[in-house]
Amino acid sequence: MSDRVAGDGASSKGAPPVLEMRGVTKRFGAVTANDGVSLTLGRGEILGLLGENGAGKSTLMKILYGLYTPDEGEVFLDGERVEIRDPKDAVSRGIGMVHQHFTLIPPLTVAENIVLGAEPRKGLSLNLEEAVRATEELSERYGLKVDPRSRVADLSVGVRQRVEILKALYRNVRILVLDEPTAVLTPQETEDLFAVLKELVADGLSIILITHKLGELLGVSDEITIIRDGRVVDTVDAADTDEGELARLMVGREVLLRVEKEEVETPGGVRLAAENLTVRSSTGALAVKGVDLEVRGGEILGMAGVDGNGQTELAEALAGTRPVEGGRVFLDGADATNLGADARQERGLAYVPEDRGTKGLVQDFALYENNALKTYDEPPFSKWGWIFPKVMRRRAAEALRAYDVRPADPEARAGSLSGGNQQKAVLARELSGDPGVIIAAQPTRGVDVGAIEFIHGQLLKQRAEGKAILLISLELEEVRSLSDRILVMYAGRIVGEVGPEATDEQLGLLMAGRGVEEKSA
Amino acid sequence: MEDFFGLLGPILQSTVRNATPLVFAALGGLFSERSGVVNIGLEGLMLISAFAGVVGANLSGSAFIGLGTAVAAGLLFALIHALMTVTFEADQIISGTAINLLALGGTGFLMVAIFGSGGTSPRIEGFESVAIPVLSSIPLLGPALFDQSILVYLMYVLVPVVFFVVFHTPFGLRLRGTGEAPEAVDTAGVNVARMRYYGVGLSGVLAAFGGAYLSMGLLSAFTENMTAGRGFIALAALIFGRWNPIGAAGAALLFGFAQAVTYSVNEQAIPIEFIEMIPYVLTIIALAGLGGRAIAPAAIGKPYRKE
Numbered sequence: 001m002s003d004r005v006a007g008d009g010a011s012s013k014g015a016p017p018v019l020e021m022r023g024v025t026k027r028f029g030a031v032t033a034n035d036g037v038s039l040t041l042g043r044g045e046i047l048g049l050l051g052e053n054g055a056g057k058s059t060l061m062k063i064l065y066g067l068y069t070p071d072e073g074e075v076f077l078d079g080e081r082v083e084i085r086d087p088k089d090a091v092s093r094g095i096g097m098v099h100q101h102f103t104l105i106p107p108l109t110v111a112e113n114i115v116l117g118a119e120p121r122k123g124l125s126l127n128l129e130e131a132v133r134a135t136e137e138l139s140e141r142y143g144l145k146v147d148p149r150s151r152v153a154d155l156s157v158g159v160r161q162r163v164e165i166l167k168a169l170y171r172n173v174r175i176l177v178l179d180e181p182t183a184v185l186t187p188q189e190t191e192d193l194f195a196v197l198k199e200l201v202a203d204g205l206s207i208i209l210i211t212h213k214l215g216e217l218l219g220v221s222d223e224i225t226i227i228r229d230g231r232v233v234d235t236v237d238a239a240d241t242d243e244g245e246l247a248r249l250m251v252g253r254e255v256l257l258r259v260e261k262e263e264v265e266t267p268g269g270v271r272l273a274a275e276n277l278t279v280r281s282s283t284g285a286l287a288v289k290g291v292d293l294e295v296r297g298g299e300i301l302g303m304a305g306v307d308g309n310g311q312t313e314l315a316e317a318l319a320g321t322r323p324v325e326g327g328r329v330f331l332d333g334a335d336a337t338n339l340g341a342d343a344r345q346e347r348g349l350a351y352v353p354e355d356r357g358t359k360g361l362v363q364d365f366a367l368y369e370n371n372a373l374k375t376y377d378e379p380p381f382s383k384w385g386w387i388f389p390k391v392m393r394r395r396a397a398e399a400l401r402a403y404d405v406r407p408a409d410p411e412a413r414a415g416s417l418s419g420g421n422q423q424k425a426v427l428a429r430e431l432s433g434d435p436g437v438i439i440a441a442q443p444t445r446g447v448d449v450g451a452i453e454f455i456h457g458q459l460l461k462q463r464a465e466g467k468a469i470l471l472i473s474l475e476l477e478e479v480r481s482l483s484d485r486i487l488v489m490y491a492g493r494i495v496g497e498v499g500p501e502a503t504d505e506q507l508g509l510l511m512a513g514r515g516v517e518e519k520s521a
Numbered sequence: 522m523e524d525f526f527g528l529l530g531p532i533l534q535s536t537v538r539n540a541t542p543l544v545f546a547a548l549g550g551l552f553s554e555r556s557g558v559v560n561i562g563l564e565g566l567m568l569i570s571a572f573a574g575v576v577g578a579n580l581s582g583s584a585f586i587g588l589g590t591a592v593a594a595g596l597l598f599a600l601i602h603a604l605m606t607v608t609f610e611a612d613q614i615i616s617g618t619a620i621n622l623l624a625l626g627g628t629g630f631l632m633v634a635i636f637g638s639g640g641t642s643p644r645i646e647g648f649e650s651v652a653i654p655v656l657s658s659i660p661l662l663g664p665a666l667f668d669q670s671i672l673v674y675l676m677y678v679l680v681p682v683v684f685f686v687v688f689h690t691p692f693g694l695r696l697r698g699t700g701e702a703p704e705a706v707d708t709a710g711v712n713v714a715r716m717r718y719y720g721v722g723l724s725g726v727l728a729a730f731g732g733a734y735l736s737m738g739l740l741s742a743f744t745e746n747m748t749a750g751r752g753f754i755a756l757a758a759l760i761f762g763r764w765n766p767i768g769a770a771g772a773a774l775l776f777g778f779a780q781a782v783t784y785s786v787n788e789q790a791i792p793i794e795f796i797e798m799i800p801y802v803l804t805i806i807a808l809a810g811l812g813g814r815a816i817a818p819a820a821i822g823k824p825y826r827k828e
C-alpha cells in the first residue's frame with residue numbers, strides 16, 4: 001500500500017513525503033513550546049505523536065493547521081514549501097484536524113455540521129438533500145456509521161467523533177490529524193476507531209495521531225515521534241519498540257507502568273453505602289435505578305462501565321451535589337441522604353469530580369483559593385466570618401508540595417496549569433483533610449503518564465491507611481489494577497460484580513449490558 | 522353584530538400598524554442574536570433611523586430618500602455596535618445601552634440643531650397608505666392587511682424571506698453556527714467576525730425600516746423618544762418567538778393587538794399600564810419554560826477570541 005521502503009526514515013526515495021516539518025520553533029513570551037521540531041509523514045502512514053501534556057504536541061499541530069505562525073522553521077507538503085495562513089488555508093491544502101474538544105454545533109444536524117463552510121447549493125439555497133447524500137456516501141465508504149439527519153446534540157461522544165472525521169473527509173483531506181481521539185472513547189469504540197483509521201490509510205490518507213497513551217500507539221501506528229519539553233526526543237519504528245521504552249522516552253525517566261498493590265488485611269467496616277438509590281439526570285430521566293453498594297475501609301471498589309450509564313449521577317448523588325430521587329446514602333453507618341455536600345464533607349467524605357475543569361476547580365481562582373474552596377468557612381481558614389488568606393496560602397503551599405503540583409505556587413491561577421497538575425491540585429485539596437471516604441470519578445482522565453502514576457500511588461496509599469475508596473473510571477486497566485472488587489454499571493443498574501482478575505471480555509460483556517436479564521430476573 | 526365589526530375592523534388595522542415596527546426590529550434582532558451578538562441597542566437604532574429618515578425626507582422632499590438615510594443611519598450605528606463588540610470585544614449589553622443613550626440624547630440635540638426646537642419635527646413627506654385593489658375590499662381583513670403603507674407590505678415580504686435566508690441558505694447555516702459554536706465555524710474555515718458583522722449590520726438595516734415606519738409611516742414627523750420602548754418589546758417578541766422569524770412576527774402581532782385593544786377601548790376599562798406589561802410578562806413566561814423553554818443561541822453574548 002505504501003511506495004516507501006520500510007524504515008527508510010526521513011529521506012524517502014522517489015516521491016517526497018506527504019508532510020515534512022523542519023526545525024519548527026514557536027515561542028510564547030519566555031516559554032518555548034516547540035524548539036526546532038522536525039517530523040516526517042509518509043503517504044499512507046500513521047504517525048504517532050507522543051508526549052506528555054504540555055510537551056508541545058498541540059502547539060505543533062496548531063502550526064500545521066494554520067492556527068499559529070511558527071517563529072522559525074519550514075513546512076513542506078509533497079516536497080513543496082508552504083506557508084499555512086489559517087485553518088481555511090490548511091483545509092484547502094488537504095489538511096484536516098479532529099480536535100480534542102469537538103468543534104460541532106449541537107443543535108444542527110450531522111449533515112449540516114459536515115457541510116458547514118463548504119455547503120452544496122441549489123440556486124440560492126442550501127442543498128440539504130445533497131449534504132445528506134454526501135454524508136451517507138462517505139459514512140458507508142469508510143464504515144463510519146451515523147445518521148445524517150440526527151441532531152448532533154442527541155449523539156454519543158463516540159458518534160460525534162465519527163462526525164468530526166467525516167467532516168474532514170468531506171473536505172477531501174489527505175492528511176488527517178487526530179488530537180487525543182481516544183480520550184473520550186470506550187475500549188470498544190477505540191478499536192472501532194482504529195479499524196476506521198486503517199481503512200483510511202489503505203485508501204491513501206496519511207494520519208497523525210496525537211496521544212499520551214502508550215499502548216494504543218503500538219497497535220496502530222507505523223512510526224512514533226516522541227516529543228518532550230518542546231523537542232523531538234526520538235522517532236522510532238512502532239514494530240521495534242515497547243511500552244517501557246516509549247514511557248521512558250516520553251517522561252525522561254523509568255516509569256512504573258504496573259501499580260504495585262500491597263495486600264491489605266481483611267477490609268474494615270462499611271464506611272460508604274447506598275441502598276436502592278435512584279437518581280435523575282439533568283434532563284430529568286432516571287439515570288440511576290436502584291443501586292446498592294457498600295465500600296469498606298481499606299478497599300478500593302471499582303466501578304466500570306461505558307460513559308453515560310449513570311456513573312456520573314451516582315457519584316454526584318453520593319457526594320451530595322445531586323438530589324436523590326429515592327433510596328438512602330450512609331456515611332459511616334449514619335443516614336446522610338438528606339445532608340448537603342458541605343455536611344458530608346465535614347463527616348469525612350472527599351470527592352474528586354470527573355470534570356475537574358468545571359466542578360473541581362474555579363479556573364480563575366488562585367490555587368490557594370481553590371485549596372480552601374470547601375473549608376474556607378472553617379478554622380483555621382476562617383473565624384467570626386473573617387477569612388485568613390495568609391493561612392490559606394501557607395496550607396496550600398504545603399499541600400501543593402506534598403502532591404507534586406507544578407508549579408507549587410499558591411498564587412498561580414488554576415486555569416494556567418496542565419490537566420495533570422490541575423488534577424493533582426484537586427487531589428491535594430480533597431486528600432489533605434484526611435477523609436475517611438473517597439469518591440474518585442475518572443481521577444486520571446486526560447492526565448499524562450507521570451501524573452497517573454502519582455495519582456494511583458496516592459489512592460493506594462489512602463487504601464493502605466484504611467480509607468474506603470469508590471473509584472469510578474472508564475479505563476478498564478485502571479479499574480482492574482487498583483480495585484479489590486469491581487462493579488459494572490449499565491443503564492443505571494449494577495449488572496455484575498467481578499474480581500480484579502476478570503478478563504477484558506468478561507467486563508466488556510457486562511459493560512454492554514449482557515447478563516442484565518439474569519440479574520433483574 | 523354591527524357594533525362588533527365596527528370595533529374589530531379598526532382594531533385589526535391598528536394591530537398591523539403597531540406590529541410592523543416590532544416585526545422589523547425583531548427580524549433585525551434575530552440576525553444579530555443568531556450570530557451571537559445581543560443587540561439591546563435596537564431601541565436606539567430605531568430612534569436614530571426614525572430621526573435620520575425625517576431629516577432626509579425633509580431635506581430632499583422625498584420619502585424614499587428619507588428611507589435611504591434612515592437605513593444608512595441604522596447601518597452605521599449597528600456597525601459601531603459591531604466594532605465595539607466583535608472587534609474590540611466590549612460587553613454587548615454595555616455597548617447596546619450606550620447606543621440607546623446616544624440615540625436618545627443625540628436625536629434630542631440634533632432636533633434643536635437642525636429644526637430649531639425640540640419636541641416634534643416639521644411634518645415631512647411620509648409613506649401614505651396604498652390600498653391594494655380587490656384585496657383591500659375583503660371585509661374586515663382587507664383594510665387591516667391591504668390598506669397600509671408600502672413599508673407594511675415590505676414587512677410581509679421580509680418575514681418569509683428572512684425565514685428562508687436563516688434556515689435554507691449556506692449564509693443562514695453559517696450564521697446559526699456562529700451563534701451556537703463560533704469555534705466550530707472558525708475551524709470550518711468561515712470567518713466568525715465577518716459573520717457577526719453581517720448579523721449586526723443586518724439588524725441595523727432592519728431596525729431602520731422599523732424606525733422609518735414610525736416617523737414616516739405611522740406619523741409624518743419625528744417626535745422625541747418616539748420609539749418609546751418598542752426596541753425592547755421587539756426583543757421580547759424575538760425571545761417569545763424563539764429566535765424564529767415566523768414566531769417573532771406572530772409575537773409582534775400579539776403585542777400589537779394588545780396595544781390596539783387598549784387604544785380603542787375605554788381607558789377606564791383596562792389600565793394601559795396593564796397592557797404595556799404584557800410583552801414582558803410573556804417573555805418571562807417564555808424564558809421560564811412554559812411550553813418548552815426558549816433557548817437562546819449558545820454563544821450569545823460572548824466575544825469570540827481566536828487562540
